[in-house]
Amino acid sequence: MTTPPPHIEIDGVPATDPGLLAVLMTGFGHFTAMQVRDGRVKGLGLHLARLDRSTRELFGRELDGGRVRALIAGALGTAGVRDGSVRVYVYPDVRVAVTVAAPAPDGPGAPQRLTTVEYWRPAPHIKHLGGFGQSYHREAAGRAGYDEAVLTSPYGEIAEGAITNIAFWDGTSVVWPSAPCLEGITMALLAPRLGSVRRPVTLAGLSGYRAAFVTNSRSIAPVTSIDEVAFAVDEELMERVYAAHDSVEWDEL
Template sequence: MDGSRDDLETVASVNYGNFTAIAVHADGVRGLKLHLERLDRDAKIVFGHGIDGDMVRERVHQAIQGHELPANVRVTAFTRNASPQNLLGLEPPDVVIKVRPMRQRPATPPRVRTSVFSRYLPEVKHVGTFSLYHEIRLAQQAGFDDVLFTDTDGRISEGSVWNIGFYDGSKVVWPDAPALPGVEMALLRAGLRTLGVPDERRGVFISDIGNFRSAFRSNAIVGPTLIGAIDDVAYAPDAELADLLERARQTVPREPLLP
């Protein structure tokens, strides 16, 4: 962990900040520029100050020393003077970095349950995750692996910590409801364009999910993962889509951590 004991106490006790989770490999990071842009953009919303990308690069480089790569590196932005009595005139944020082993893709396609839920400020990757984690817990108690969020009209937005895409056999469809603009989703969209595969963003409702051939989760740490079922709609294994997503992913090269 990169950070002083006082800083860790601040992050733990003052649940106010933003973060990004980065898959760091020995030869760099896919989408590093997007991760740094996200940290800076979100910090301006949360704190009123941006974050210097070169500082983050250097701190991540320091934090991974001695760790096995690839690694799951979480960079959390926080400020030392935030309190319920003081949320104006905040100090520029610093970062705390946690290095964890990489999470692996599940051995079997996950089954997900829909739930009416919307994250606060869905466009920001912020640290307010209690309600999100509780939704995952409720889905697991019901016998599912994860949760997919919708609004009261059944319009699909995003998964718990992932974006969702659907495949009709010729193009990929991404729901256009308010959701976190995921780094992996952006990289996959760029890769699909490189491969000449059309994709689009449009409204997708629960009533539509049975009309697609396949569905998948998009996450920067584990990459794209086929979904086995949404509620009672099951999807057959789709090796063609899995190969397509992997090829799209590989079209985007890793960026060196240090320039």
């Protein structure tokens, strides 16, 4: 149990629930992010399984999927919307917070220029809070004129983007790096539909790939370069990827 401090203020205004804020301020927990359209979600079962699995690992308790669905539906109802970018956060004592923001633009994402950084996330299989390292590198990439940072090992093995998964096209197969990473829901939905494979991908081997793309809950976008290595936008590949994602059924909350 998190013991709340006796007094908390935010911008000079006393907090109305110090106990809840103390839980949120621990920085320890996990979350999932999803796009909701007309009260429906793609891969809802995967989101619920992720939340339950991580709750069991971090807190030793299960998280009922019915409760999560009700909380999301309730938050959408309170916000008065049927579409949105929704996040579900789980904190100590299995406190669950749901946020609703404007939906991400529908359709293909803009082409991305990426740069590499030597960094792997701790406990990468969990979509955990406290991602200072990846946020730091992504912000630095943005200031340098890039769209995203690609996380690599000291030996040049690629794992993932700071907030994305990355895949490569070798002319025959869609290849996802096999290094430890967070398996995003969009990646999990696409991989079996694209007949893709997982294997080591290195910086030294990038020139052997014809194309690349990144995925997350907000978009799927082609990659035009990683550092000095340029990639053509393979329109046929991207149409196949978009079609695979479009084929995923929507699940009712």
